[in-house]
Amino acid sequence: MPGGGATSGTRTSVRIAVIGDRGTGKSSLIAASAAESFRPEVPPVLPPTRLPSDYYPDNVPIVIIDTSSSLEYRGKLAEEVKRADAVVLTYACDQPLTLNRLSTFWLHELRRLEIRAPVIVAGCKLDRRDEEYNLSVEMMPLMQQFREIETCIECSAANMLQIQEVFYFAQKAVLHPTAPLFDQETQALRPRCMRALKRIFILCDLDMDCALNDDELNEFQVKCFNSPLQSAEVVGVKSVVREKLPEGVNELGLTLTGFLFLHALFIEKGRIETTWTVLRKFGYNDELKLGDDYLSFPKKKAPDQSVELTSETVEFLKGIFSTFDDDKDGVLRENELEDLFSTAPESPWDEAPYKEAVDKTPLRGLSLSGFLSQWALMTLLDPAQTIANLIYVGHNSDAASALHITRRRLLDKKKQQTERNVFQCFVFGPKKAGKSALLTSLLGRPFSENYTPTTSERYAVNIVQQHAGNKKTLILQEIPEDGVKKLLSNKESLAACDVAVFVYDSSSESSLNGAVELLSYVARQGEESGFGMPCLLIAAKNDLDTSSTSNRDSAKICVDMGIDAPIPISVKERDINDVFSRIVNAAQQPNLNVPETDQGRSQKRYKKLVNNALMCLSVGAAATFVGLVAYRTYAARKNTSS
Structure with missing residues (x-):
């Protein structure tokens, strides 16, 4: 699999700052590279120098910034290295003190400035050093201590020795960085790189026999490098792999293990641009994720529109679920789920808000309803992430056709009906009212007496069976007590809400007062923004002694505001009074249960x-x-x- 010319992504230029002690040859290095000849006399600090796009094979121009090491220039130097894509750090081969200064000052200074750019260490004035010197032996401890060093090279402007290579390596470190692909310490491909290459291997394995035959290898070569492989080259590639890693080749062709081995070999031999060419041909960016061109969702949506999976996409996901359910027990266990997402940069549901948002089986697996619920939640919150992960797991249709933008909720209210299949419900309420218990109940988890205050937004999602046999997906979003004002500071925040519930402890008048206060506040915000939504009061903890006064008060409040009577529930006794179906019903009738305040009535x-x-x-x-x-x-x- 010989590599051809590498691509450079979408970058239009590379900015390189040259730093180091005074007299180490910075300006001479730059001048010699630009003029392609030695200049005995150069100014102390050169103006920005541009190397044209055709100077190096990647066809990306370079702008080189010379710097002064004097104290009065230190602020300017800091600005330049922060703007740089790469840093060339110089020392003089005939001045050992300047070499020591790399570790005692310069590299620590770059870390102090939090510079993330790759560093090329360049020893200048090689023609002036007499004694023999083993560069790799001397530099190895420095490179191990400072992993930001990409390459060490020595050069001579006077003899025009390896001058152009200095900036070639600097440009290469930017256009084809090593760190995202390869761990220098373990000498192995990084997990995200392996995942991307695995996906590419699967895409190229057209007959799906887990090996790339000669024809598939040739198509891969043409796609990535615009040139076919000769028969002798195919044989040579296989021979190299078979010699080093026998399981890398079988009777059918190059296996995934062999494919990964080849790329590790390219990187070890300094041909990292070969692997980057492959990755970029298949749409990957520097973070080893699919670029925006692959993930664009061109349709604009209003704040009160949401995004759902199309029915075709749901059927595709059901097929994926069945494919990776190896033991056919109707559950994706952790290892099966990891296998499913092994061609994605990482499993998308390992962190909040997805990690605890769905019901898990006793073995921490996902049922089909939990699996589809996770996709519904991700689609609502981050459609681009859904598109990306659909592509990672093998969805090959047009990205935009995988998702559906719903009708505006304002129009739904006028038509007095909605066509949505996924509903988002904001859960408000004072402390210890039972909000978290409501979310836990949606997931079918047992009630817990332990109280843990919610400090950040939390989600629960499940499929709700309706009386008519229809199924809808309900997403509950718990709003922390101290997060209400922050949420509503954005006038469009309620646009995303299909229905809001206000939970209160039915044994506490103060809890009822707190819930009503929140209800009035949210209702006013809805009236002012025009995004008023159906609201319900939920009388939680119905197993405790309830106050008849509270019952009368809450019923009167509902009548006054034009919404349904409070729904009494007891999560502890598993008496939830069909609350989730009633929440979905309220969301399906967006013109009803929209509370009116005195202010709203006056305005009307x-x-x-x-x-x-x-x-x-x-x-x-x-x-x-x-x-x-x-x-x-x-x-x-x-x-x-x-």
């Missing part, structure tokens, strides 16, 4: 009065117009008869 009356007044004015204006026309007609007739 005012608008009605204004509209009535405008109507009267319109009628009066019309009568005046008709009268004027009649008078003119009468006058015209009178003049004619005269």
Whole structure:
């Protein structure tokens, strides 16, 4: 698999800062590289120097920034290294003190400035050193201590020795960085690189026999390097792999193990651009994720629109679930789930908000409903992430066709119905009201007496069976008590909410008061923003002694605000009173249960009065117009008869 010319992604230039002690040859190095000849006299600090795009094979121009090491220039130097894509750090081969200064000052200074750019160590004035010197032996401890060093090289401007190589290695470190692909310490491919290459291998294995035959290898070569492999080259590639790693080749062709071995070999031999060419041909960026071109979701959506999976995509995911359910027990265990996402940069559900958002089986596996619920949640929160992971697991249709943008909720309210299949419910309530218990109940988990305050937004998602046999996905988002004002500071925050519930402890009047206060506050925000949504009160902890006064008060509040009576539930006794189906029903009727405040009613009356007044004015204006026309007609007739 010989490598051809490498691509450089979308980068249009590479900026390189040259730093080091005074007199180490920085300016001479730059001048010699630009002029391709030695200049005995150069200024102390050169202006920015540009190497044209055709200077190196990657066809990306380079801008080289010379710097001064003087104290008064230190601030400017810091600015330049922070703007640089790569840093060339120089020492003088005939001045051992400047070499020591790399570890005692310069490399520590770069770390202090939090510079993440790759560093090329360049020993200048090689022609002035007399004694023999083993560069690799001397530099190995330095490179082990400072992993940011990409390459060490020695050069001579006077003899034009390895001058161009200095900036070639600096550009290469930017366009084809080693760190994302290869762990120098373990001398092995990094996990994310292996995952990307595994996906590429699977895509190229057209007959799906877990090996790349000669034809598939040739197609791969043409796609990545625009040139076919000769028969002798195919034989040579296989021979190299078979000699070093017998399991890398079988009777069918190159195995995945052999494919990964070849790329590790390329990198070890300094041909990292070969692997980067392959990755970029298949759409990967420097973070080893698919680039934006692959993930674009071009349709714009209004704040009160949501994104769902299409029915075709749901069927695809059901097929994927079945494929990776090796033991066919209806559950994806952790190892099966890891295998499913082994061609993605990482499993997307290992962190919040997905990690604890769905029901898990006793063996920490996912049922089909839990699997589809995770996809529904990810699609609602991050459609681009859904598209990416669909592609990673083998979805090959047009990315935008995999998802569906729902109709605006404002239009749903006018039509008094919705076509959505996934509903997002905000869960509000005072402390210890039972919000978290409600989320836990949706997931079918047992009740716990242990109280843990929720400090950040938390999600629970599950499929809810409706009375008519329909299934809808319900996403509960718990809003922490101290996060309500922050959430509602964004006027469009309620646009994403299909229904809101307000949970209170039915044995506590203060809890009811807190829930009502939140309900009124949210209702006002909804009226002001125009994104009012159905709201329900949930009387939690119904197993405790409830106050008849609280019951009367809560019922009266619901009547006054025009919403349904409170729903009593007891998660502890598993008496949830069909609450999740009722939440979904409320979301499906967006014109009902939208609370009205006194302020909202006043505004409605005012608008009605204004509209009535405008109507009267319109009628009066019309009568005046008709009268004027009649008078003119009468006058015209009178003049004619005269």
